[in-house]
Amino acid sequence: MPELPEMETYRRLLQQRLAGQANTGVSIQREKTINMPAAAFEDQLIGNTFTAIERRGKHVLFRLQSGSVLLLHLMLGGFLYWGTEEDKLERTAQVTISVGSHLLYFHGLRLGYLHLLSREEAEHRLAALGPEPLDPLLTAESFARLMQKKRGVLKAALVDQHVLAGIGNCYADELCHHAGLLPLRRIPSLRPEEGTKLFHSMQAVLRDAVERGGYMETPLFRGDRLTGGYNDHCRVYDRGGEPCPRCGHAITRDEWSSRKVFYCTGCQQ
Template sequence: MPELPEMENYRILLNQNIAGQMIMDVQINRAKSVNVEPEEFIKNVSRQKVVTVERRAKQLLFHLENGYILLLHLMLGGRMFYGTDEEKPDRTIQIQFSFGEQNLYFIGLRLGYLHLYDRTGLEKELSDLGPEPIGQDFTVDAFLKLMERKRGRLKSKLVDQQFISGIGNCYSDEICFHARILPMREINELNQHDVTQLYQSIRFVLQDALKHGGYMEPFFQGDTLTGGYDSLCKVYDRQGEMCVRCGAAIIKEIISSRKTFYCSGCQS
């Protein structure tokens, strides 16, 4: 599932390519991918300019000229591609926006969605999200306060979107590895040094992943940035491989129904 670095990378690319452009046509091939009747969706989106694209947590917000906002959550298996009809991937396309010769394809929205909201509806939908971990307000002091009196396993709390927004399965493991902390540790067992290191690792890993384009497939033909972090993951999906730091084998376990990867040699 795309996480903060992937969606932030998409936000940057979308603003470079479609901000200020008019959506000339809308095609909906899967009605369940939208939250209103397809006819109503098309009526409110077609012939509208995309003013800007924002990101909140793992979701993108397409602000339209008429005041409506499209909320995109790719969930598991979803992606986007921008290009011509000849360039598009050979995949099932649930929704398509046309910008003249170029199109924005929403692909693999089996669980994902593109919902239409007014400002009030959107604020209600996003009201329970936690702080943004790459935002200016997310300081070490704010994180120390956030962690006070918290209980439960570290992995489970890091992926809790009401606690911190944007971190999921992949980056929670990469963050724990960078911090040298086991993901199954109980939060109330961590000392101030552990929590401070965890904060630094959150900031570093997410920014590093964004710098390398996250782990998604290319956004357009010739895109050499998107997906660059896939080969740089240290533990995620590396079961049985040797740890790049200490040489021990990477282990896979299930924590709270989530696959979790870590090194027992240099994480404690």
């Protein structure tokens, strides 16, 4: 499932392409993906201009001149494609939005959704999310306080969107590896200096992943060299049995609460 760096990459690239552009058409292939009848959705969107593309946690928010917001969550299997009618992918899109000669295709939205909401509804939907891991106001001290509210294992707290918004399975394992801490380590057992290390590792890993374009496999548009640039940089996630890039020990693939967990027992404690 796309996490903060993947959605931030989409946000950056779409902001350059959509902001200030008017919506010229909408095509709905799957009505369950949206939150109202297709005709009402089209009525509100067509002619409406995108003012800004924002991100909160794993959501992308398309702000519209009318004040409404298109709230996107890709969940598992969702991805976006920006192109023309000629270079579209050989896949069905659940929703397509036209902006002049270009189209934004929303693919794989079976579990994911694209909801058209008022500003207040959008705020309400996002109100329970924890802080952004890269928020400049988040300090090592406030991070420690957030984690201490949880008594379970690190992985559980890191992927809990009410604790922090935007981290999922992959980056939780990656930042634990970076910090030299086992993802199944119990939070109460962490020493203060380990908590501080985890905070700095979280920011370092997420910043690096954003910089490299995250791990989405499909480019956003033809010639896109940013999206997916982090794919080969995951050090433990989905690398069970491979040697740890830091110490050479074989990476363990484990399961916790029906989630995959990857770590190295050679250099994580």
